[in-house]
Amino acid sequence: KSYRSWEIQRVRTTCPHCAVGCQYDLLVKDNKLVGAEGVDGPSNGGRLCVKGRFGSYKFVMSGDRLTDPLIKDRATGKFRKASWDEALDLVASKFMTLKRQYGGDSLAGFACSRSPNEDIYMVQKMVRTCFGTNNTDNCARVCHSASVEGLARTLGSGAMTNPIYDITHDVDAILLVGSNPEEAHPVIGMQIREAVRNGTKLIVVDPRDIGLTKQADIHLKLRPGTNIAFANGMCHIFIKEGLIDEKFIAEHTEGFKELKKIVKDYTPEYVAEICGIDADDLRAAARIYATAKKAPIIYCLGVTEHSTGTEGVMSMSNMAMMVGKIGREGCGVNPLRGQNNVQGACDMGASPNQYPGYQSVKDPEIRAKFEKAWGVKLPAHIGLHATDVFPAAIKGKIKGLYICGEDPVVTDPDTNHVINALKSLDFLVVQELFMTETALLADVVLPGRSYAEKDGTFSNTERRVQRVRKAITLPGNSRLDTDIICELMRRMGYNQPNLTASEIFDEMASVTPSFRGISYERLEKEPTQSLQWPCTDQYHPGTPIMHVGKFARGLGLFYPTVYTPAKELPDAQYPMMLTTGRILYHYNTRAMTGRTEGLMEIAGHSFIEINSADAKRLNIENGERVRVTSRRGTITTEARVSDKTNEGETWMPFHFADGNCNWLTNAALDQFARIPEYKVCACRIEKLPED
Ligand code: SF4
Known part of the structure; x- marks a missing residue:
């Protein structure tokens, strides 16, 4: 322990990892984060897991945080430091030039499901008002977009x-x-x-x-x-x-x-x-x-x-x-829901078909409401889903992409396809904390700030809106993410003043009926310091249980589902089935947990679980290196032999850039939500010859 109890300040905030939304105190000593301790929040009751307890603050102060805007010289492929003015001017002018040449629908912008609601609201507002398109999305597209779509169709609201x-x-x-x-x-x-x-x-x-x-x-x-x-x-x-x-x-x-x-x-x-x-x-x-x-x-x-x-x-x-x-x-x-604020990313309208609060972009009355609030004409047609943006980029239909805090090179299926798509763009901007695999491909990288350096709100998996509170200010030239977006909007010709997080939340709530009764002031006063939407006015108590007495859509709909097999099944060439998932010690791409030594010591590299009968047949011992190949790529990784999976089936965690399973996974899409089939693809496993 690097502190004594009287030396530290406690700042209550929300864990930035998964969507349980555990409440904890960040412990601050001399403007440095030195620990995290669980408090009695409504979803955690004082508990924390190893990610929240140890993996949620060290990354904030990591030595490899991005500190300055970076511009890439396309001839050499090298980044150089730039001033904010130069970088923001370049980004604004490039996007506006592409818009003039090819139209707003040639641009797209992804918001980050790890960011607070306020950042996400501003990203989708920038895409809609400045780019002039509904091509906005977030990584729910690749995890729970099917929940949003499926529950909305059957129950009338796409949430827990x-x-x-x-x-x-x-x-x-x-x-x-x-x-x-x-x-x-x-x-x-x-x-x-x-x-x-x-x-x-x-x-x-x-x-x-x-x-x-x-x-x-x-x-x-x-x-x-x-x-x-x-x-x-x-x-x-x-x-x-x-x-x-x-x-x-x-x-x-x-x-x-x-x-x-x-x-x-x-x-x-x-x-x-x-x-x-x-x-x-x-x-x-x-x-x-x-x-x-x-x-x-x-x-x-x-x-x-x-x-x-x-x-x-x-x-x-x-x-x-x-x-x-x-x-x-x-x-x-x-x-x-997976990420800390993936529920919020959907709530905030980072979706090609919906404004904040799941309000349809196709509804003329709703569109008119947003046009009045934002003072611009808005597109009436649904935009592209994130998973459709990549093929569109390869076809030359998407020219410019703004990615805030996501790393699709690591997270999305069929990595070769994603890299090809990003390389096909005329202009890629990434707003990030670290030089991720995706940021490496960008033309401009803008350094943002982490959850511990800003105010905001996250919505956890149970629709609970909770505060994120600023704990420290780090040296360096990074900027608040909302200020970056507001600056860019002004440079693209939209009159958007810099606003505080609370002011952005109020603006969002004023156009979003299900959030209208929530404000920072009210959250502070609530016994749990939280409210669950829908919360439609200042006296509304929030909604712990939905569909009481009546479904949100009126009547609940039984949907006649018919079983159809996965798009790719094992065959003679690829005889095994691969499915993917998570492990306790890491959080998605490990951009955060990968910077905590203790977690990396326990779980530092990728592996594949193989059934013991398959391992015997393939002459593979536990711990040996193996080559895994699908129709889309090949990786090498470590074999873990057990009977956790059935014979003929394998499993890999998706956190690791070394031996990343997404070089193998299948980008076949669901017809409604355009979510990819990460959970089933065919593969072949071979023992690697000894050196
Ligand atoms: Fe809670 Fe999830 Fe954070 Fe663990 S990772 S402390 S379960 S919010």
Whole structure:
């Protein structure tokens, strides 16, 4: 410990890693961050995981933070330091020249799901008012866009229905689908483990043995990509065994008959064959979930990251509505959002089809409201999704791209394709903390500030808006991200004064009905220092549970989901199946956790989990180096041999630039949300010859 308790100041803020939104104190000594300690926040109750406790402050003061604007000389490929004036003038003039030459739709801008709401609001406002396009998005496109789309279609609102505390305390059963919370949302994982210890039944639906599998009453170890068959099988059993809530279905839903016709064919035996599970286990799972008084569905990227991800999400809604487990305590359909503020990035309108608060860009009245508020004519057509921007860049349709704080070279599927797309651009700008793989390809890099150096708000996975508070000021020439955007907007001809975070929040709330009742002043006064949207006026208490008495869309919609296999399945050339996920010690690209020595000592490089029978057949020992090849690329990594995955299936974490699994993954897209199929692709594994 490098401090004594009387030497430090405590600044309460929100963990910048995952979307649990744990509340903690940053410990500050002499303008340096020296520690983090959990406080009694509504989602964490004082708990923190290893990422929050140790991996959330060292990166802020890392020696390789970007400190000055950088401009690349395209002839030499080298960056040089530049003044803010030179860099901002260049960025503004380049984008405006491209707009004049090719139109606003030749430009695009991505906001950052790690940034506060205020930064994100300003990025999408810049794209819409200055670029003149709806080509704005955020990395929810590659994680939970299917939740936003699927839940909005079936329930009327694309967000978690119930609070974390409510679904992890005093519930009879938990149906956990495609989610490994002990690694990806550890403080939720801890609460689920406690609930099981206290008698809650747990059903884990996951292709791999996860930590909670040992605690589970039933583990349905289904084949990757077969969630819809599983959910339809559950619905079949609910109907066949008289477990459905007929009154709820009759009074609150529509489309039941159409779904009933479809699930008729999904007998337990048929589903067992598709999913590779036991039919009786499926029956038992259906009975536990349907007969429990309180039972939430909790799901994550194992449901969304498929070419049928949106339908997978809608099949979660189908199950919950069929047994009337929605709109009440301890139930609901609950996506665990990934990044600290990925919920906020969607809430703030960094989406090609929606302004802040999920207001459609196609609705003339709503558009007129934003035109009046922002004082410009706005485009009426939906923009490109992030995953469609890359192919459009390769075709020459997107010429200029502004990326705020995201690193698609590491995070997006099919790395070769992403690099080709970024190299095809006329002009790429990256606003960042570090020289990431994506920033290396930029023409201009602008140094922003981290969560500990600014005020703002994050919205966690349960729609809870919480404060981010400035703890330190670092030396160097970086600027507040919102000031960078406002400066740029002025240089592009838009009259945008620099605003404080609180002023930006107020502007956003004035045009966003679901946030209208929230302000910084009010957040400070609330007992939990937080509010859950919708919160429509200053007296509204916020909305912990959604769809109570009535769905946000009126009637809940049963969507007739049909199982279709993943786009790429194993064959003679690529005989293994690869699926991807997260580990406890790292957070996405490791831009933050990779700068904490302790975490890197525990988990410092990539690996692939291989089933022991496959390893034996391929003559691969635990810990050996292997070559993994898919139709899109080849990597080398370390083999970890176990029976966590089924025979023929492999698993890799997606955090590591060395042996990054995204050179292999498939960019096949979901038809509704345009989310890629990270969770299933075909690969080949070979033992590497010894040196
Ligand atoms: Fe941070 Fe998530 Fe860990 Fe909480 S669970 S401390 S929010 S990384």
